[in-house]
Amino acid sequence: MVREFTELAVRSGVRRVVLLSGRGEAGAQRAEAAVRASGAEWTVVRAAWFQQNFSEDFLVEAVRAGEVALPVGAVGEPFVDADDIADVAVAALTEEGHAGQVYEVTGPRLLTFAEAIGEIAAATGRDVAFASIGAEQYRAAMAEHGVPPEVVSMVEHLFTEVLDGRNAHLTDGVRRALGREPRDFADYARRTAATSTWNPRA
Template sequence: MTTSSSISSTKPILIVGGTGKTGRRVVERLTAQNVPVRIGSRSGTPAFDWEDRNTWLPVLEGVKAAYITYYPDIAIPGATETVEAFTRLAVDNGVKRLVLLSGRGEHEAQRAEKAFQASGADWTIVRASWFAQNFSENVMLASILAGELALPVGSVGEPFIDTDDIADVVAAALTDDRHIGQLYEVTGPRLLTFAQATAEIASATKRDIRYLTITPEQFSEALTQEQLPPDIVGLLNELFTEVLDGRNEYLTDGVQRALGRAPRDFSDYVQKTAATGIWSGISEGQ
């Protein structure tokens, strides 16, 4: 396999969102390969904040490549313009090797992809389906622990992707030139409804966990009661009601194309996660 040799290997790779679901896993993989990394986050050194453009250039100085994840989600209005500006700054400062995390079926995400492809960067796009880890590493965890997951999603199938697969694809794309110019749409190997996914978690944990379909209005009210910011409430409602309207109810071969192997199955994620005890409230950390 051909790896980049034109830039000093001592230069770090910037991981924007290096403490997030996919970012921290990419950091783990690159570190295991003895690839130096720089974590782009508010707690990083130097600190990085999408909302403060004065923090952008310091994290880009001296890096040879970057993985870009947009917070809170690339689907929100204005994300395209922000990602485009950051990408342009990176390219203008000699950081041409860029990998972008995108989302399936999201209009704003696809706009961002087009701007990214036109940036002059040596680009790779990883367009991901719904993360399996959303059941254990975000707001859905509290519901699983409470024994009832209530969402505004009915019998729509989703090919949940394991974030370990995303990290494997991203790490490969950052270190191997053959991925330049590739758009990998990555999904898990089968479609599951949220009710079926919840049932698998219940079976693995031997707990009674119920799935309930609710209205978007009920969902927004529940999120508001959890004191989530209004913009996050709106984003989550849009993702659950629009992106999960059936438009993404199909499988893709992105993981196979990028890595030469099949993606991990949701059941593998469930068994591994259940063993940590996090769904029983006894986890020591994950």
């Protein structure tokens, strides 16, 4: 799909292509190879786990409910702010000097999921707990809540394979692309808490 899209883009006159890729994922590496072979001025942005997964995706309801249960242990993850990813992509599309670059973007520090939830709790002033559960238990809970099987499979892959420690290190992609440090998780948590996104539903 990525190969067909980029080939169509180039045939249509597109000169620059930026791929949002993943860290340590075989499928992402295949997509990167397709973009490199497209003939466009390509840039790859390999992103860590988004900070916004806690507020704009499948974890937001768990945060509102006061407990986040996930099949992950004490592995560190350098959560990256999606605004940093967007800034890098915009720079790569609109500025010279980014063609042929691979920017691996992370936040400025490693946090376990328990530590990330702790920072959310501190920012909201609420009791938000984290529980590490088994993959089977998590799969059953998602199915019980009507999550489609393909989504269950994708999320289970992320937690059991990608979050196995292979990505527990920081990178300088944001600094290389933008000349500044990446946004910190604590700042994200404070900004998001101020919007009432994590307030429990009535």
